[in-house]
Amino acid sequence: MPVWFGDWIKEQRMALNISQSELSDRTGKQIPQSTISMWEQRKNGNPTAQNVRLLVESLGISMNNFPWEHILFKDKYTEARCNQMAERFYLYDLASASSLKTFEGKVYELKGAVGVEKESGEVRHITDLYYRTRSVISNKRLLAKRKNAHDELLKVSGIKKVK
16 A cells, blocks of 8 residues: 655665664764654655665665655656665676766776776776766666765666767
């Protein structure tokens, strides 16, 4: 039976026997207690997809185990954005890519465990590049991206063609 996102948060929080303030602390105070309270009272607008991820993981639940099919949001746009957040693009997934672009604007062609920067020829191990990666491309198709440097690198649903 579907439940509202705020109701689900409250259920999970109560099962862990933690307060709204403690949940806020678990998010590194990125989500204030007052916002959690408003969601639980259904008084606040929809959470961002990033806030859903942050809350779910702060509750100790994997995004892959989040019950998407049973959660109601106030609009379909938020639901679609949140569903896109479900699948992380891992370091080992880079083996399926041909190139990546970093937040510094550098483009690296991937060759096994290394990336070769297109302009300078600089060679970096993919483990050095992963956390700086903004987008991942293979055969002119966007596989994964992250909006901000501190976000998770996430698979793009409905793989998009790039120029």
